[in-house]
Amino acid sequence: MILSYLLQLVALWLLSMAMTKHFRHSFKRSLSARQEQCFSIGGWLTLVISFISLLSGEFPALMGVYWLSFLALNILLIALFNSWKSRKR
Amino acid sequence: MKPDFRKTMIWLHTYSGLVLGWLLLAIFVTGTLSYFNHEISQWMKPELGSKPVSSMAINQSLQRLNTDASGAINWRINLATSRNNHLKLSWTMANKPKNIRHSQTLDSQSFQPIEVRDTQGGNFFRTFHYTLQLRDYGGRYFAGIAAMMMLVGIFSGIFTHRRFFRDFFTVRLNNVLKTLTDLHAVVGIITIPFCFILSVSALFIYISMYMPWSMDHHYDKGSRELNALVSTSLPALIPANIAAKPITDFTVILAQVQQQWPEQNAIKRISYELPFDANGRIVVSRHKSMSLSNKTQVLAFSSVDGHALTGAESERTARMLRRIFYGLHEALFASAGLRWLLFFMGSASCLLIASGMVMWLNKRLAKVKQRHLGHYLVERLNIAGIIGLILAIAGYFYANRLLDFNLAQRADAEISVFLLTWLAALTYSFIRPAQRAWLELLLITAIAYLLLPFVDFILNPQWLLQAWQYNNWVYLGVDLALLTTGSISLIFYCWLRGRNN
Incomplete structure (x- = not known):
């Protein structure tokens, strides 16, 4: 469960890095089309792996509730992290 | 002329939220507390020991x-x-x-x-969030209308805040109103599944009350007969x-x-x-x-x-489906960790509703030179609906500790104190200038929550000492939650006072 949570957090960070504004704030350079593609594919793939890793165990329906709850928390964490980064800059 | 779809959605989102915002907030605050129904009940019955x-x-x-x-x-x-x-x-x-x-x-x-002691404990919040203490006066219908409006708010909100989907993961921290708008959008997005499931399941739970006609047509005893047949x-x-x-x-x-x-x-x-x-x-x-x-x-x-x-x-599949929605709403399956996650999403939903109402007012006040009655009413109802409700909950806890143990109908008296405190906050918000009312009620709320664990300790030190001795983290946890609520209120008070100065 913890692994799934962490994978989801990484996935959302990768997806946010696929956006020009957030990438620039984090790495202080522009995002190339290839990098955008890499972050986007990596993000979605990690997100799917996190989902499958949680649902493959016992009680998949219950784990689905956990996954959606993690998603809410992680989106907020990434949003606040990115905002803090941009403000720091 | 073809109406602008997005403008229509913005209008719908704004006014569906405004009309039922205070009711929705009361439902969500008390519903969120219901995730810790048993824990609150244990704290409110200290004679049970640890x-x-x-x-x-x-x-x-x-x-x-x-x-x-x-x-x-x-x-x-x-x-x-x-x-x-x-x-x-x-x-x-x-x-x-x-x-x-x-x-x-x-x-x-x-x-x-x-x-x-005779108390409803945490169960009061659970029953209040769907009956509004008006069980015999259509309370469950009002709650149903609020659930329907929440669904309208969710869908129209997706079109209203579409910019956020483009600027995903962005909260602008340089301006209070912009921060509030972005926070409203971000918590709106993260709570979409949560609010959707809660609103739909709320309608499912009382579907036989909200849409009885088909059952009444086919069965002599309506939903009772149908329930007996499928259960x-x-x-x-x-x-x-x-x-x-x-x-x-x-x-x-x-x-x-x-x-x-x-x-x-x-x-x-x-x-x-x-x-x-x-x-x-x-x-x-x-x-x-x-x-x-x-x-x-x-x-x-x-x-x-x-x-x-x-x-x-x-059970049959259709019945089972309804029971799953019911179960998702109540979340009785949730372990402690999941319950905290659901509590977090419930709190985020409360922030969503409250920020929406504050934004509505501030955006309009920034544009007008002269306020009208609507602005005045929303301003005062925001104060009573947000901080007044938090204060009323503190009043309920104080009543639990301070009312005489043998008082007749003690549980009802506790609920009366909750409602009277809320009414007092409403009255106060109308008789004081708005900024002063916000500040003063925030300070009273902060002091009330921060003092409550000490009042509890003074009344009977054994309750807390025994909880400490036996590692009863339910009892200690409620005390910590009260201190946290008080601290958050105090931080808001200091921030608002600094901003006003």
Whole structure:
């Protein structure tokens, strides 16, 4: 469960890095089309792996509730992290 | 002229939120607190103490029932959990014209009866969030309308805040109103699944009240008859009218139960039906921690020799679907970690609603030179609806601790204090300048919450000391939550005062 949570957090960070504004704030350079593609594919793939890793165990329906709850928390964490980064800059 | 779809959606989002925002906030705040219903109840019944429940609880309870409830037509043992620490026995004596029901709360170690204060505890928040204390006056219909409006708010909000999907993961921190707008959008997005499931399941739970026409058309007794047809339960118990002694050593049955339900502390309740009849039955109910459905799983045994009896049939798919929605709404399946996550999403939803109402007012006040009555009303209702509600909850907790233990209808008196505190906050918000009212009510709320654990300690130091001694993190956790709420209120007070200066 913890692994799934962490994978989801990484996935959302990768997806946010696929956006020009957030990438620039984090790495202080522009995002190339290839990098955008890499972050986007990596993000979605990690997100799917996190989902499958949680649902493959016992009680998949219950784990689905956990996954959606993690998603809410992680989106907020990434949003606040990115905002803090941009403000720091 | 073709109407602008997005503008229509913005209008719908703005005014559906405004009209029912305060009602939705009250429903969401009390509903969110309901995730910790049992924990709040335990704190509000400090006489229960903090000692861990003895493993002999079932057999000791059965022996007590055998002595105190001899000749009863049923016995029931509600076992204590770490969440409620409440071991309760009840039984019914046959009587004409009406059977008489008795109940007793036992100390979890000595198994002697104890007196517990009369309170609704956390259950008040649960019932309030769907009845609004107006059960006989259409409260559940108002809650249903609010759930429908929440759905409208969710869908229209997706179109209203579409910019956020483009600038995903962005919260602008350089301007208060922009921060509030972005926070409103981000919590709106993260709570979409949560709010959607809660609103839809709320409508599902009372679907027979909101749309009774089809059932009334097809069945003479409407939804009652339909429910009886689709629900499954244990076979009807036919008395043998032969006297028998019930089992009072539960060990044999416990072994059979553990084979079927291997998880720890699986049993929630034990009921004996006709315990002194040769056909008597023991019904063991399982905790709902293993299934999304709110249907209680049961096992049945003979009360004479303990052999397993026929159980209930499994439910039909449609019925099961409704039960899953019901279960998702109540979240009785949730472990402590998941309950905190749901509490977080509930709190985020409250922030979503409250920020929406504050934004509505501030955006309009920034544009107008002269305020009109609508602005005045929204401004005052925002104060009473947001901080007034938080203060009223503190009032409810104070009433629990300060009202006389033997006061008649004590539980109702606690609820009256909650409602009167809220009314006082509403009145206060109308008689004071808005900024002053915000500041003063925030300060009163902060002081009220910060002092409450100390008041609790002064009233009876043993409650807290025992909780500390036995690592009762439910009791200590509620105290910490009160201190946290007080601290957050104080931080808001300081921030708002600094901003006004």
